Amino acid sequence: MPRLEELQDLTTQVRRDILRMVHKVNSGHPGGSLGCAEFFVALYNELMELNEGFDMDGKGEDLFFLSNGHISPVYYSVLARSGYFPVDELNTFRLINSRLQGHPTTHEGLPGIRIASGSLGQGMSVAIGAALAKKLNKDSNLVYSLHGDGELQEGQNWEAMMYASANKVDNLISTIDLNGQQIDGSTDTVLAMGSIKGKFEAFGWDVLDIKEGNNLEAVIAGLKKAKTMTGKGKPVCVLLHTVMGNGVDFMMHTHAWHGKAPNDEQLEIALAQNPETLGDY
Amino acid sequence: MKKYIDQGKNDTRSGFGAGLTELGRTNPNVVALCADLIGSLKMDQFIEENPERFFQIGIAEANMMCIAAGLTIGGKIPFTGTFANFSTGRVYDQIRQSIAYSGKNVKICASHAGVTLGEDGATHQILEDIGLMKMLPGMVVINPCDYNQTKAATIAIADYDGPVYLRFGRPKVANFTPADQKFEIGKAVHLTEGTDVTIVATGHLVWEALIAAENLESQGISAEVINIHTIKPLDANAIINSVKKTGCIVTAEEHNVLGGLGESVARVLATSQPTPQEFIGTNDTFGESGTPAQLMEKYGLDNKAIEKAVIKVIERK
CATH class of the missing domain: 3.40.50.920 (Rossmann fold)
Structure with a gap:
């Protein structure tokens, strides 16, 4: 089977994992998770240089930080299916005594996670710190991070953006999930941010658009392009244009499924649109 | 009763600066961050001797705390420096999520604690920081008494793996504990x-x-x-x-x-x-x-x- 087709199958399976995880506990955030399935699959399978196993320091490998921690379902699914922990453990999402907390954490020792996130706006600073440590360690690997677009309303991001360009943190690729939705509505109605691209550029970042953020081929190509932009004295921003709820027709193009789980009937319809590929957990 | 002699008044923040300088010479993993208060925190000597291990963050304490958390990933031991008010209340959520809950080896070094910072007034005189920090699970809270002890504490916390809040102050006060003391965390x-x-x-x-x-x-x-x-x-x-x-x-x-x-x-x-x-x-x-x-x-x-x-x-x- 061609590589792209394999990864398409993986993406579909990840979407099934997301839907089944949030349905089981009747909570969690399917919308943003579904919209970022292609990004996570591309990142962990085609972009990141990763060591065998997991250790916190991550020397000699690429690192990833999820700032918008509420899309933990997609993160957990891709980590499990990349071998960081047993796929069966996805069954424990949000249950008591689980390593798969509602929002990602290092506290329970889940392999693959290097910082807690959930309270928004902190991940870019963390990623900068890790990127600075890599430079001190003369480690040429990269640091990736992902942020929601609504999350940019948190002021700390702008402190981080200012710092990263002023200090030439050019081993960092921060991706913004540009789905235009947040809990209370569209980002334009909640707090219009104008041109996010213009703002990043004004803050001294190199910016790359991935217009088709739910086209796996386009995401892989875009991220590979972003990788070539590192090491040139500027931090790199990827604007990933996605559709919240992608892959499930009734969840798409609305903020309604940001933090709401499907009921039994809705799950059945959603899964029918994403037939099993690699096997359910 | 045993008597103690003031060996010459000095500020505890200078004890921090001296401790940090010594760590710069002895522990290559120690890095320092500051939010535009180098002189007040007495970090000049460390910076002069280790420019590549110092990060001037600017007036952006939230960013500083989370950059410090990130620096631990890769084995660094970050010491953040700003006033106690801006080390705690201003950045409580950053410390809570990215440092305490995440179990990161960050040393939060806080000067100008309490009323004795003096003339700047209440906006800068935090009197709630010990409470804020001690409530965070896993956070060690240290408040040394004089120059010598602050220096010893600064050096000691680099060897402890975990988040620490180190509180000290602005005024020159009696320096009466031994210069060669061994500082033991948690030992009265x-x-x-x-x-x-x-x-x-x-x-x-x-x-x-x-x-x-x-x-x-x-x-x-x-x-x-x-x-x-x-x-x-x-x-x-x-x-x-x-x-x-x-x-x-x-x-x-x-x-x-x-x-x-x-x-x-x-x-x-x-x-x-x-x-x-x-x-x-x-x-x-x-x-x-x-x-x-x-x-x-x-x-x-x-x-x-x-x-x-x-x-x-x-x-x-």
Whole structure:
């Protein structure tokens, strides 16, 4: 089977994992998770240089930080299916005594996670710190991070953006999930941010658009392009244009499924649109 | 009673600066961050000797705390430096999620704590920071008493793997502990032996407690003074064993009585050894502008206030 087709199958399976995880506990955030399935699959399978196993320091490998921690379902699914922990453990999402907390954490020792996130706006600073440590360690690997677009309303991001360009943190690729939705509505109605691209550029970042953020081929190509932009004295921003709820027709193009789980009937319809590929957990 | 001699007044923040300089020479993993207060935190020498290991963050404390958390990933030991107010209240959520909950090896070094920063007034005089920090699971809270002890504490916390809040201050105060002391996190230091009352003090108030003990001795009252430089984890045994002998206790801190050392001591005693206790601290109030000495007197934080509290608590036995 061609590589792209394999990864398409993986993406579909990840979407099934997301839907089944949030349905089981009747909570969690399917919308943003579904919209970022292609990004996570591309990142962990085609972009990141990763060591065998997991250790916190991550020397000699690429690192990833999820700032918008509420899309933990997609993160957990891709980590499990990349071998960081047993796929069966996805069954424990949000249950008591689980390593798969509602929002990602290092506290329970889940392999693959290097910082807690959930309270928004902190991940870019963390990623900068890790990127600075890599430079001190003369480690040429990269640091990736992902942020929601609504999350940019948190002021700390702008402190981080200012710092990263002023200090030439050019081993960092921060991706913004540009789905235009947040809990209370569209980002334009909640707090219009104008041109996010213009703002990043004004803050001294190199910016790359991935217009088709739910086209796996386009995401892989875009991220590979972003990788070539590192090491040139500027931090790199990827604007990933996605559709919240992608892959499930009734969840798409609305903020309604940001933090709401499907009921039994809705799950059945959603899964029918994403037939099993690699096997359910 | 054992006497202590002031070896020459100095500020605890300079003790921090000296400790950091020594760490720069001895521990290659130590890095430092500052939010536009290099001079106030006495970080100049470290920066001069290790420019590549210093990060000037600018006036952006939230960013600083999370960059510090990120630097630990890769084995660095970050020391952040800014005023206590901006090290805690301003960035509580960043510390809570990215440092404490994430279990990161960040040393939060906080100067200008309490009213003794003086003339800048209440906006800068945090009196709630010990409470904020001790409530965070896993956070170690240290408030050394003088220059020598602050230097020793700064060096010691680099060897401890986990988040630490190190609190110190602006004014020049008596420097009376040994220059060659070994600083043990969580281990109380007995300064004087006594039989009538236990005085447990932290930070700048340890010296005030010693003066009070000397004055009390001339009135025939024997005070046991204990320096609690580590508020969390608290040396409960040292406190319990002392009050078993003295039967009463005064706690003294440059901090709100709500949430400070006194309450931690009260919890230990209530559950193990119920004992009459008086609290020296600010009484649910903000500070104001003034000289450190004026403020210590006005807010009941000096040796005279401790003396009065001792007499009161002995009557309650």
